[in-house]
Amino acid sequence: MTALVIAEHDNSSLKVATLHAVAAALQCSPQVDILVSGNGATAVAQAASQILGVRKVIQVDDVRLADQLAEPLAAQILAIAHQYEYILAPATANGKNVLPRVAAKLDVAQLSDITKVVASDTFERPIYAGNAIATVQSSDPIKVITVRTTGFDPAVASGGSALIESQVVTADAGRSSFVGRELTKSDRPELTAAKIIVSGGRGLGSGDKYQELIAPLADKLGAALGASRAAVDAGYVPNNYQVGQTGKIVAPQLYIAVGISGAIQHLAGMKDSKVIVAINKDPEAPIFSVADYGLVADLNVAVPELIATLT
Incomplete structure (x- = not known):
């Protein structure tokens, strides 16, 4: 059995998400190849060849692949798909865009967002916003899989x-x-690769308050900025800040949630974080059910005090 991992990259560097997909692939098969499709992506191919456990890197370099459009990338995968029993990609925007096309062309069912390899034909994946885990068995000759990166340590x-x-x-x-x-x-x-994330929610009240409180705290901690869907929908921050089921799935070492109530959609995207700190004035907020440390306080007072303490 052999597995093919679709590398995620920007033509100059390999994305960390690829390492998580390789880790999942190695649990499926001891023989793992990586496909690097791009334009001028020699450095990416070199980085991929250094990953421990990878047998071969297949490099397809052409100007038509520079922008990682789903259709030309799917064509490269399909050209070699029948050499493999497993085709995997990270469950990112790119992976979710490309692999369904591949699965449809191969006439197989895609296994989406897996978090565990149980056996060569059996996998676990979250359902109902992560509140239940489904065990899925596939008899397809080629298994097309997207990998939730938080479910596997990187290769x-x-x-x-x-x-x-x-x-x-x-x-x-x-x-x-x-x-x-x-x-x-x-x-x-x-x-998605940050070790520390500071996220703000609708409780902040405005985009200006987000910049006044959340950004300085993130600066002190060297953290990435995140947000709840409610904060994004309210226009406080761009949608690429969104953490949650319809945003980005994260699992940092430290996740600080400020003014976030903890809707199921948000919890599904961050509850695997190693340490969760919640600051909210509502003691009944659902975020406290997953928090390791909770502070019931006015964020307008608590966050400045925290920033001052870190100075």
Whole structure:
């Protein structure tokens, strides 16, 4: 049995999410290959070849793959899919965009957002916003899987010496084209890879209050910024800050929730954090049910005091 992991990257560096997918793949099969599709992504292929446990890196380099559009990337996967029993990708926006197309073309059922490999054909995945775990068994000849990154420790990024094999690009139907991309630039850690996250909720009352309280606290801790869906919907912060079932799934070493009530949707995205600290004036807020440390207090008083203490 062999497994293929679809590398997530920006043509210059390999995303940490790929390491989590490799860890899951190694539990499925001792033989794991990585597909690096991109343009000028030699550094990515080199980094992938260093991952411990990887047998081979397949590099497909072409200008048509520069923007990681789902259709051309799916075409590259399908060209080699029948060599593998498992095809895996991180359950990120990219993975969720590409792999359903692959599964449909292969006429197999996708196994989405797995958190555990029980056996070669059996997997666990969360359902009902993480309140229940489904055990799913698949008899498909090729298992197409997206991996919840918080469910697996990352594979070791160094110590490997995988062969890098170049392949010619496979043409797709040409039904999509890249128009543009709006990126939020920040010196802060990436939200899904951060060790510390400070999130703000609707209890802050405004975007100005978010910048006044949450941003300075994150600065003191070297943390990434997050938010609840309610705060995003209210326009306090951009939607790429959103943590939750319909946002980003995170599991940092420390998660600080400020003014977040703890709706099921939000808890599903952060309850696997190692240490959770909640600050909320409502002692009945659901966030306290998952918090390791809870402070019932006015955030307008508590957060400045915390920032002053950290100075």
